[in-house]
Amino acid sequence: MKNKIFLSFLFSGLLIGHSATAAEWGDWSSDVTSSNSHADAAKTNGNFGDIKNNVDTIDSTLNESIQKQQAVNEQQQALNDKQDNTNVKQAEWNENQTSLNSQQSAVNQQQSEVNANQATVNGQQDVVNQNQASLNTQQGAINQSQARSNAQFQNSLTQLNGDLNHLSNRVDKLDNRMKRGFASQSALSGLFQPYSVGKFNLSGSLGGYESTSAMAIGSGYRFNENVAAKAGISTNTEDFKAVSYNAAINFEW
Structure with a gap:
């Protein structure tokens, strides 16, 4: 847009210059002879040709600049889009970083609480260790006393x-003596008592208790019908x- 405005000003200046040249040429032509007018007209046409060429060159340059500017604008737009x-x-x-920071802050807070709890647990553990x-x-x-008690008990x-x-x-x-005694008593109880007055008797017997056995021998004497005596051994x-x-x-009796 700026290039087109500049080109318009340039054409306006050229037209004004051309008008001034034509006016000067008209004044000058009234003073000169007709033989010089043809030469001046040819010179003027040559100047117009040069001006036209210059204008074309400028226009081409401007178009090239416009294209380059458009390319630059497109690149700039692409950069702007990027x-x-x-x-x-x-x-x-x-936004994600803000969320992460908030989460990290919460984690840090929880970690602080965990550390505080861990410190409390460590303190309690120290007490437990002392008690242990x-x-x-x-x-x-107790083990030493128990060992002594065990030794004494053993x-x-x-x-x-x-x-x-x-x-x-x-x-x-x-038990053996008791069995032998019972066997001996059994044998003694088997001895006979004397029956006839004025006579001795001699008797033997065999007795037992369970698997134990004994033997006995004894003698007796009857003094009269009312009195008798005896003795035995086993x-x-x-x-x-x-x-x-x-x-x-x-x-x-």
Whole structure:
């Protein structure tokens, strides 16, 4: 648009100059002879041709400049479009960045709370660790005491086992003696009592209790019909060591 205005001013100036030249030429032609008028007219036509060529050159140059300017304008418009797209993307990025900043702020706040809670937990853990250390110390003392108690208990248990074994042996021996005694009593009870007055008797018997057996021998004497006496002795048949005996007197009326 600016180039067209400039070209219009240029043509106006050329027309004005041409009018002035024609006026001067008209004044000058009245003073000169007709022989010079043809030469001046040819010169004027040559000047117009030069002017036309100059105008064409200027117009061509202007057109070329206009085309270049249009190309520059198109490039500028493309750059402007790219810049607009960039601005839109930048605005979106800024909005996203604002959202990210808000989220990061929330995360930082939560992290601060977590750190505070962790500090509290660490403090509590220190107390727990101290209590655990105290418990470990007490447990060590308890373990030592328990070890001593276990040792004493084991010694007592060993001694008790020995006593029980000894008692069991004694019970076994007592059981054997009891069985031998019962067998001996069974054998003694089998001895006969004297019946005839003035006569002695001699009798033997065999008795038993469960798997134990014993034998007995005895003698008696009847003094009269009312009085009699007897005595006996017995022993087991296993080792003949244990001896049982009895003596009795009988009164009848």
